Amino acid sequence: MITIICGTNRKNSQSEIVAGIYKKMAEEAGETCDFINLQDLPEDFIATALYENAGSNEQFNVIRQKMVEAEKFVIIVPEYNGSFPGILKTFFDGLIFPATFSGKKCALVGISSGVQGAVLAMSHLTDILNYCGTNVLANKPKLSAIEKNIADGQITNPLYAQLLKSQLEAFISF
Amino acid sequence: MITIICGTNRKNSQSEIVAGIYKKMAEEAGETCDFINLQDLPEDFIATALYENAGSNEQFNVIRQKMVEAEKFVIIVPEYNGSFPGILKTFFDGLIFPATFSGKKCALVGISSGVQGAVLAMSHLTDILNYCGTNVLANKPKLSAIEKNIADGQITNPLYAQLLKSQLEAFISF
Amino acid sequence: MITIICGTNRKNSQSEIVAGIYKKMAEEAGETCDFINLQDLPEDFIATALYENAGSNEQFNVIRQKMVEAEKFVIIVPEYNGSFPGILKTFFDGLIFPATFSGKKCALVGISSGVQGAVLAMSHLTDILNYCGTNVLANKPKLSAIEKNIADGQITNPLYAQLLKSQLEAFISF
Amino acid sequence: MITIICGTNRKNSQSEIVAGIYKKMAEEAGETCDFINLQDLPEDFIATALYENAGSNEQFNVIRQKMVEAEKFVIIVPEYNGSFPGILKTFFDGLIFPATFSGKKCALVGISSGVQGAVLAMSHLTDILNYCGTNVLANKPKLSAIEKNIADGQITNPLYAQLLKSQLEAFISF
Numbered sequence: 001m002i003t004i005i006c007g008t009n010r011k012n013s014q015s016e017i018v019a020g021i022y023k024k025m026a027e028e029a030g031e032t033c034d035f036i037n038l039q040d041l042p043e044d045f046i047a048t049a050l051y052e053n054a055g056s057n058e059q060f061n062v063i064r065q066k067m068v069e070a071e072k073f074v075i076i077v078p079e080y081n082g083s084f085p086g087i088l089k090t091f092f093d094g095l096i097f098p099a100t101f102s103g104k105k106c107a108l109v110g111i112s113s114g115v116q117g118a119v120l121a122m123s124h125l126t127d128i129l130n131y132c133g134t135n136v137l138a139n140k141p142k143l144s145a146i147e148k149n150i151a152d153g154q155i156t157n158p159l160y161a162q163l164l165k166s167q168l169e170a171f172i173s174f
Numbered sequence: 175m176i177t178i179i180c181g182t183n184r185k186n187s188q189s190e191i192v193a194g195i196y197k198k199m200a201e202e203a204g205e206t207c208d209f210i211n212l213q214d215l216p217e218d219f220i221a222t223a224l225y226e227n228a229g230s231n232e233q234f235n236v237i238r239q240k241m242v243e244a245e246k247f248v249i250i251v252p253e254y255n256g257s258f259p260g261i262l263k264t265f266f267d268g269l270i271f272p273a274t275f276s277g278k279k280c281a282l283v284g285i286s287s288g289v290q291g292a293v294l295a296m297s298h299l300t301d302i303l304n305y306c307g308t309n310v311l312a313n314k315p316k317l318s319a320i321e322k323n324i325a326d327g328q329i330t331n332p333l334y335a336q337l338l339k340s341q342l343e344a345f346i347s348f
Numbered sequence: 349m350i351t352i353i354c355g356t357n358r359k360n361s362q363s364e365i366v367a368g369i370y371k372k373m374a375e376e377a378g379e380t381c382d383f384i385n386l387q388d389l390p391e392d393f394i395a396t397a398l399y400e401n402a403g404s405n406e407q408f409n410v411i412r413q414k415m416v417e418a419e420k421f422v423i424i425v426p427e428y429n430g431s432f433p434g435i436l437k438t439f440f441d442g443l444i445f446p447a448t449f450s451g452k453k454c455a456l457v458g459i460s461s462g463v464q465g466a467v468l469a470m471s472h473l474t475d476i477l478n479y480c481g482t483n484v485l486a487n488k489p490k491l492s493a494i495e496k497n498i499a500d501g502q503i504t505n506p507l508y509a510q511l512l513k514s515q516l517e518a519f520i521s522f
Numbered sequence: 523m524i525t526i527i528c529g530t531n532r533k534n535s536q537s538e539i540v541a542g543i544y545k546k547m548a549e550e551a552g553e554t555c556d557f558i559n560l561q562d563l564p565e566d567f568i569a570t571a572l573y574e575n576a577g578s579n580e581q582f583n584v585i586r587q588k589m590v591e592a593e594k595f596v597i598i599v600p601e602y603n604g605s606f607p608g609i610l611k612t613f614f615d616g617l618i619f620p621a622t623f624s625g626k627k628c629a630l631v632g633i634s635s636g637v638q639g640a641v642l643a644m645s646h647l648t649d650i651l652n653y654c655g656t657n658v659l660a661n662k663p664k665l666s667a668i669e670k671n672i673a674d675g676q677i678t679n680p681l682y683a684q685l686l687k688s689q690l691e692a693f694i695s696f
Contacts, residue, residue, distance in 0.1 A: 043218045043221035044218055045220055046219055080267050081267060081302060081305065081306055086261065086265065086266060087224075089258070093254050093260045115639075120641060128255060128294075129486070135484075136484070138481050138483045139481070293468060300649075304658070307661070312658070314652065391566045394565065394612075398532070399532045437607070438611075438612050445603070468653070475604060476603060476605045479604025
């Protein structure tokens with residue numbers, strides 16, 4: 001059972017497409033998958049689901065519970081301003097600790113419009129996940145210039161497809 | 175002119191207290207100060223002020239414009255789950271690039287309930303700020319166990335007071 | 349089989365003591381252990397065992413081969429000037445790639461005289477090890493003020509002893 | 523006065539070429555330059571110039587003193603195994619603290635054979651330099667695929683030449 005997380009709430013994002021491709025690939029490999037899309041965060045998330053309000057937003061509590069029950073996460077991480085989208089960490093900040101992360105496993109996929117492939121974003125997330133008790137798979141594909149390597153919901157760059165496939169195989173046995 | 179940013183939207187935060195102390199200290203040193211509190215972000219910020227909606231939330235545009243006009247930032251950075259609060263990076267993601275950060279200067283103050291003093295949070299933020307073109311002051315106080323070192327709106331630990339004072343002096347001449 | 353690495357070549361280091369304690373603890377848990385001490389690097393290591401000289405220093409080749417054959421590493425990482433000792437990365441730079449690190453597993457123990465417990469050192473090392481294909485255990489004890497918590501070759505702080513024990517158990521099943 | 527450091531002791535390195543180009547560029551801009559090449563480290567550096575031997579290697583003491591007297595450093599940082607060369611940090615570990623780094627200024631140039639341009643190496647170094655009290659310029663060129671963009675001691679990629687020029691200008695006024 002793998003829970004795939006689209007790491008941004010931006011609409012019609014490349015991350016959402018890559019998350020869909022990853023889910024299909026994992027299902028074809030025999031895995032049961034769940035999917036969490038940060039687009040589904042309540043519009044007033046920052047005012048109703050964090051800190052003293054943690055647990056009191058019923059719409060968010062559904063996602064929150066799914067995160068506790070998940071065992072293995074794959075996070076699709078787009079690069080925004082040199083790191084991960086702020087909304088991804090804000091989402092983390094609204095979850096249940098330590099139950100969501102402690103003893104869990106996570107794989108990261110970095111994507112970017114530019115050349116970096118979200119390498120710093122994934123470094124920062126690895127620090128955060130490790131701090132929270134989640135083991136992170138070493139294999140972290142860096143898919144740069146993503147717009148040029150994806151079309152019609154498919155990865156068009158065979159190397160990128162291979163990188164994702166290799167990661168998935170490593171993650172299944174992680 | 176120094177713009178002091180409280181790096182969380184949590185109500186009644188220690189960060190807000192430290193930001194107030196910093197502002198007073200800077201004003202006593204002869205600096206004009208502005209203050210930005212992430213508590214003032216619109217409740218529907220994540221749905222109305224990011225990505226394709228950038229610039230269309232009038233309430234947020236006031237803050238956005240202040241960030242463009244600022245020259246030097248001091249960010250009070252509490253440690254949440256091993257890094258900075260997600261809301262701080264989400265706030266960044268709604269700002270104007272490159273005008274907000276390019277060629278600007280920033281100082282970071284880390285605070286934590288635990289023992290780390292937000293050291294990883296400040297490392298991650300330095301990566302982000304440098305990526306966005308902002309020079310970051312090397313001097314980054316790490317104020318751990320903050321609840322035990324602050325009372326009645328005052329820093330009670332003389333070492334912490336000295337660390338902030340030394341940083342401010344370095345930042346004024348940065 | 350666990351290979352324990354003392355991450356500095358400093359003589360009579362606290363790291364060496366902690367490495368010895370860890371080895372004993374792992375053996376008592378039923379593990380076979382190997383031990384690599386960076387004190388055993390040849391004195392002219394930087395001139396005879398790196399880059400175009402890789403593989404030509406017979407004294408170092410013995411260690412080099414042990415690193416290839418190892419499956420799981422525990423590295424005791426002291427904090428020197430804000431990160432790991434340079435000699436530890438220099439040692440890495442003389443090893444065989446990708447055979448030494450690819451598909452391996454590693455646990456990190458941070459120690460420091462000061463308050464940080466080598467947290468940045470371990471973050472940097474995690475980046476490096478992940479890049480080289482080694483999965484790093486999330487559980488990374490940070491043993492600060494080490495001189496005050498060790499005596500006569502024993503950990504005197506029960507919390508520190510517990511942190512190491514918990515890590516070892518997690519690493520055995522990693 | 524700018525001190526340019528070739529961040530590796532590998533012979534005939536691309537870093538040395540880039541360091542030479544940088545020195546010439548800085549001199550043409552009217553700066554006095556010094557040059558430190560890690561190739562000049564004594565062969566037994568790790569056994570005679572670190573820790574309890576600090577200050578006792580006369581050959582190294584010449585370099586050590588130059589580092590204390592320097593005001594602004596430019597470090598050419600090649601990417602080795604996911605970060606900076608270990609020898610660069612080992613070199614740091616043999617210097618005089620805090621006099622070498624405290625209150626100084628540094629600019630970093632990342633180079634790599636692969637696609638990353640030493641981005642993680644420069645992130646790690648920024649942590650270290652900031653820890654040691656050195657302000658690091660935000661502008662950090664990432665020169666990837668360096669072998670394809672340099673020939674006969676010249677940068678052949680006009681973008682790379684422009685990136686270095688822009689950095690130098692920013693560093694002179696830093």
